[in-house]
Amino acid sequence: MRKKIVAGNWKMNKTLDEAKALLSEVIHMVQDEVTSDVTVVLCPPSIYLTTARQYIPTEGRIKLGAQNCHEKKEGAYTGEASAHMLSSVGAEYVILGHSERRQYFGETNATLADKVNVVLENGLTPIFCCGESRELRENGDYVGYVKGQLTDSLFHLSAEEFGKVVIAYEPIWAIGTGLTASSGQAQDMHFELRQHIASKYGDEVAQDTTILYGGSANAANAAELFSQPDVDGGLIGGASLKSRDFTTVVKAA
Numbered sequence: 001m002r003k004k005i006v007a008g009n010w011k012m013n014k015t016l017d018e019a020k021a022l023l024s025e026v027i028h029m030v031q032d033e034v035t036s037d038v039t040v041v042l043c044p045p046s047i048y049l050t051t052a053r054q055y056i057p058t059e060g061r062i063k064l065g066a067q068n069c070h071e072k073k074e075g076a077y078t079g080e081a082s083a084h085m086l087s088s089v090g091a092e093y094v095i096l097g098h099s100e101r102r103q104y105f106g107e108t109n110a111t112l113a114d115k116v117n118v119v120l121e122n123g124l125t126p127i128f129c130c131g132e133s134r135e136l137r138e139n140g141d142y143v144g145y146v147k148g149q150l151t152d153s154l155f156h157l158s159a160e161e162f163g164k165v166v167i168a169y170e171p172i173w174a175i176g177t178g179l180t181a182s183s184g185q186a187q188d189m190h191f192e193l194r195q196h197i198a199s200k201y202g203d204e205v206a207q208d209t210t211i212l213y214g215g216s217a218n219a220a221n222a223a224e225l226f227s228q229p230d231v232d233g234g235l236i237g238g239a240s241l242k243s244r245d246f247t248t249v250v251k252a253a
């Protein structure tokens with residue numbers, strides 16, 4: 001079902017005390033100020049998931065998410081956490097295939113297909129990230145490239161399984177750079193991705209798919225981005241680390 005979602009990807013930021021303060025502020029502000037039916041997903045570093053679970057009410061619009069998982073259930077994978085483990089600490093969403101994980105940790109479309117499977121098997125919702133580099137945007141078939149990321153990592157799923165996936169379009173050139181995609185650029189790519197999904201799963205599934213935008217989205221530009229018909233919310237990095245900014249983004253959705 002197509003939903004409005006704003007997810008905060010804290011990346012590798014905050015000490016435990018800072019994380020607690022941010023959780024408490026964001027949860028109160030969202031509860032007090034947000035009246036729409038937007039779902040808010042908080043994705044702290046995995047070391048803080050258990051703590052965050054205690055702060056987030058079990059019922060309500062605010063959900064807990066992780067930033068990655070391993071594709072195996074358990075075993076000798078030093079430093080990793082599995083979807084099974086994330087589920088056991090109460091996470092409901094998992095960001096997969098963020099461009100930073102693709103770039104620094106060698107994640108490929110093939111490994112991500114395995115991660116998507118294991119996340120779905122454990123009843124969690126994957127937030128599958130895709131997006132092109134600046135070089136590709138300037139000189140190449142960037143639309144084909146991003147469509148290919150979906151094809152390679154997601155199109156083995158049944159329509160029912162695909163219906164549980166959230167997509168996040170995050171152009172790499174816009175992440176952490178202050179260079180936001182214009183609302184037109186975001187809309188164009190989201191429209192293309194929805195068409196691509198329709199070509200595989202049909203119109204109904206495509207119309208039901210939630211597609212988020214990420215990349216320097218902030219309190220000042222979120223309303224314009226989210227006003228586009230195919231932009232269903234955002235995956236927010238830097239602005240999710242400040243409670244007032246993040247709440248303003250949530251209110252824009």
Ligand SMILES: O=C(CO)COP(=O)(O)O
Nearest residue numbers: 009175176215216237238
């Ligand atoms: O990577 C992002 C979210 O996953 C976007 O990061 P910024 O919002 O800091 O550009």
